[in-house]
Amino acid sequence: ETGVTQSPTHLxxxxxxxxxxxxxxxxxxxxxxxxxxxxxxxxxFIFQYYREEENGRGNFPPRFSGLQFPNYSSELNVNALELxxxxxxxxxxxxxxxxxxxPLHFGNGTRLTVT
Amino acid sequence: AQSVTQLGxxxxxxxxxxxxxxxxxxxxxxPYLFWYVQYPNQGLQLLLKYxxxxxxxxxxxxxxxxxxxxxxxxxxxxxxxxxxxxxxYFCAVSSxxxxxxxxxxxxxxxxxxx
Numbered sequence: 001e002t003g004v005t006q007s008p009t010h011l012x013x014x015x016x017x018x019x020x021x022x023x024x025x026x027x028x029x030x031x032x033x034x035x036x037x038x039x040x041x042x043x044x045f046i047f048q049y050y051r052e053e054e055n056g057r058g059n060f061p062p063r064f065s066g067l068q069f070p071n072y073s074s075e076l077n078v079n080a081l082e083l084x085x086x087x088x089x090x091x092x093x094x095x096x097x098x099x100x101x102x103p104l105h106f107g108n109g110t111r112l113t114v115t
Numbered sequence: 116a117q118s119v120t121q122l123g124x125x126x127x128x129x130x131x132x133x134x135x136x137x138x139x140x141x142x143x144x145x146p147y148l149f150w151y152v153q154y155p156n157q158g159l160q161l162l163l164k165y166x167x168x169x170x171x172x173x174x175x176x177x178x179x180x181x182x183x184x185x186x187x188x189x190x191x192x193x194x195x196x197x198x199x200x201x202x203x204y205f206c207a208v209s210s211x212x213x214x215x216x217x218x219x220x221x222x223x224x225x226x227x228x229x
Binding site (some may be wrong): 004015017031033035040041042043044045048049050055056058090096097098099102103104105106107 | 219
């Protein structure tokens with residue numbers, strides 16, 4: 001069984017640029033969530049995608065957007081990068097959009113540095 | 116609103132000693148509670164999950180946690196620490212709803228001293 005894979009593993013961008021991060025969900029998982037983990041902090045929920053639609057969002061501005069594809073893979077897009085966007089971005093997939101029967105399975109993350 | 120508070124950002128134990136990592140939750144509805152572990156430069160791995168089936172939850176790698184509603188606590192324990200347990204541990208909470216939003220604590224770094 002293939003786990004959650006994310007690419008790239010590291011990325012350096014300049015303030016004001018745009019970035020796209022990619023995630024392949026675990027086999028059979030139809031729900032993908034994205035989390036931002038700043039240095040020394042716990043992960044914070046950005047949003048969740050289920051069947052190609054955003055069905056839940058945390059306290060992040062609209063310049064954070066996403067997509068989910070028919071094969072359940074996903075992208076996180078961040079526009080107009082700010083220095084505070086520097087963080088580890090984690091993708092997680094699950095079998096169940098509500099979490100009642102399936103916990104999150106995390107990838108190893110993408111480390112984004114904004115200079 | 117749901118939240119968790121982890122007491123102690125750093126905990127040091129000797130190899131073979133008891134591990135106790137503390138977590139208190141705040142939730143307006145019966146919660147799902149989790150403990151995750153994060154090794155350096157890696158994502159989070161689920162240790163265990165509480166879903167109201169039993170108050171004592173056993174997880175992987177010899178860890179367990181006890182749900183105490185009266186104390187709003189969900190502390191993580193392991194009888195005997197191993198060097199490989201050194202990592203950062205996150206307590207987390209989510210509530211049932213249309214989507215799974217997991218709220219994490221700030222984490223506790225566990226150091227195991229040989």
